[in-house]
Amino acid sequence: MSEWRNDPITNRWVVIATERGKRPFDYKEIVEERQNKECPLCIGNEEQTPPEIMSCRESGSLKDGPGWWVRVVPNKFPAVSIKGESDIFKRGIYQVMPGVGAHEVIVESSDHEPGLDSQTEKQIEDVIWVWQERLQDLRKDVRLKYIQIFKNTGSTAGASLEHTHSQLIAIPQVPDEIKKEIKGIKEYADRHGTCVFCDIVRLESENQERVVLDSDHFLNFAPFASRFPFENWIVPKEHQHDFGLIQEKQVKDLAKVLRSTLRKMNMMIKNIPYNVVLHTAPVNVLEEHQYHWHLEILPRLTIMAGFELGTGCYINPTPPEVAAQAFRETEEIYEFQNKKQEVFHYV
Amino acid sequence: MSEWRNDPITNRWVVIATERGKRPFDYKEIVEERQNKECPLCIGNEEQTPPEIMSCRESGSLKDGPGWWVRVVPNKFPAVSIKGESDIFKRGIYQVMPGVGAHEVIVESSDHEPGLDSQTEKQIEDVIWVWQERLQDLRKDVRLKYIQIFKNTGSTAGASLEHTHSQLIAIPQVPDEIKKEIKGIKEYADRHGTCVFCDIVRLESENQERVVLDSDHFLNFAPFASRFPFENWIVPKEHQHDFGLIQEKQVKDLAKVLRSTLRKMNMMIKNIPYNVVLHTAPVNVLEEHQYHWHLEILPRLTIMAGFELGTGCYINPTPPEVAAQAFRETEEIYEFQNKKQEVFHYV
Secondary structure (H helix, E strand, O other), rough: OOEEOOOOOOOOOOEOOOOOOOOOOHHHHHHHHHHHOOOOOOOOOHOOOOOOOEEEEEEOOOOOOOOOEEEEOOOOOOOEOOOOOOOOOOEEOOEEOOOEEEEEEEEEOOOOOOOOHHOHHHHHHHHHHHHHHHHHHHHOOOOEEEEEEEEEEOOHOOOOOOOOOOEEEOOOOOOOOHHHHHHHHHHHHHHHOHHHHHHHHHHHHHHHEEEEEEOEEEEEEEOOOOOOOEEEEEEEOOOOOOOOOOOOHHHHHHHHHHHHHHHHHHHHHHOOEEEEEEOOOOOOOOOOOOOOOOEEHHHHEOOOOOHHHHHHHEOOOHHHHEEEHHHHHHHHHHHHHHHHHHHHHHH | OOOEOOOOOOOOEEEOOOOOOHHHHHHHHHHHHHOOOOOOOOOOOHHHHOOEEEEEEEOOOOOOOEEEEEEOOOOOOOOOOOOOOOOOEEEOEEEEEEOOOOEEEEOOOOOOOHHHHHOOHHHHHHHHHHHHHHHHHHOOOOOOOEEEEEEOHHHHHHOOOOOEEEEEEOEEEEEHHHHHHHHHHHHHHHHHOOOOHHHHHHHHHOOOOOEEEEEOOOEEEOOOOOOOOEEEEEEEEEOOHHHHHHHHHHHHHHHHHHHHHHHHEEEEEEEEOEEEEOOOOOOOOOOOOOOOOEEEEEEOOOOOOOOHHHHHEEOOOOOOHHHHHHHHHOOOOOHHHHHHHHHHOOO
């Protein structure tokens, strides 16, 4: 079993794989291991993953057999495990906790497609519903305090399998990044009496300069202090603290906006590596109604190097205003191509 | 000129290159641009860099000519610029600051060597003295509040040039990561009356399990909550808050320890990508005597992906105990080889 360890200087938590620690030799082998292997996420290879947790599948089809279009399985090499207590104990001056948590893989298509952007809106809607359902199910486990849903696309963004998939890691403490956001949201609310995300959505929507797509229920924009080139966020227009509360009309709209931005990113830079990170309120702690959930889409064209690791500051060579304009110009091409295709279909 | 921008939610500062923002097309070209070009850091190519700031060079040799063995030049594509005021101003709900700072390159050898580990101890001593001298010089500029010295080796660790070099970015605010450390150090001191780094050095040295090398003035060890496989820190044994105060005997010892750990890393995994990050007390603000400067050596065998970006937590597949043991075993081979070589020389 793995172990959560706390850094006594920064209070940072790290999951350490104590059971089978990777020695230098293991790192040399990793690249070769991955080549010439069948994709374990493809339809027909269901026996290559642990038994499924849930799936969207044809009625009458059997669990762990074909007939599915979205499938959730435990990660075969989980960072954390669902067994054990979440009590912190001392080891000398250090704090440790058993490696409690959940680590799941959401297979977003039964076809071996590399990207979520090549899926239909309907398929993406189902993926979003699955994210929501896993969040609602896992929060019943009171040991878990945060459920991180994320997606890595491209090897530079951390994807070890090409087949389109997202992941979920549920952890027994509220992570630093979320704590920092909550602190910032509260400080802003104390000063201004309003939600900083609601204010940003309103101002960015008025200003338009950094807007990528202004939809019915979401604003998709390049944030003012973007860390990464072409970074963009999708923020619900109405205040909602918890992604678990998402409504049907929002899911439909979110699928459309997410598909659109990922398609535009791929049109701008082919096979662009990126992460999608869901930020939502913690679970099983004081309910943070002031939080405002959102999706962060983080293209990985720059490398986090010594400066970023040392300071926590970022250097971004593409201003968000330039990024948003590039997105909007791509949208025109994208719409033009869609129309052309429609004509083609009619002929 | 670039611009510092503040994220109103997390209070995170980002440098945005506003002058010549990189558009999608620029990212497609980057890889090709770098190929088939002469190395601008090699001896004889001095005219390819901006004029040198300082150098270790043969007496009588001319500035920006050959005869040097360590050379400091401004970064040709600086993230920040030395011109301008460091006043924060408001833009709507956002905070901005001109892109004030300094961005320098420390060329660590006149030969086109890929690593600092292939240099002699004497050469590394000179590099350390140059780091110290640049720190002492730049702190005279009262606009600057932190001087980040770092080194990226290998393209996965962010190095865009192969020729061994380190960098320095001086910035007009105390960065988040250092603030977090200072907060942790003070909280620990309030509870225990001692310095957390001094306590860690003492306990790790007693315990030995995570020790890589125990030297006269430094302890080199794998930290308890290592974020990265084979992460190791070099911490001065005697409390010293500011790297600028380093003494001659310490420089000699640090060169030895740094060279040794980098050599062992390369023996374990050939061409291992890594960052070296100097952590030291801020400058031109309240002098933080409680701080304890140190070097963090961060191998980049894992990728910071959606989970790490979303939470700030890390997953490390190599426990520090396993890492330290691997370092110690490599040391035996390393010493054995050194001895063999000595014998060879005597024959």
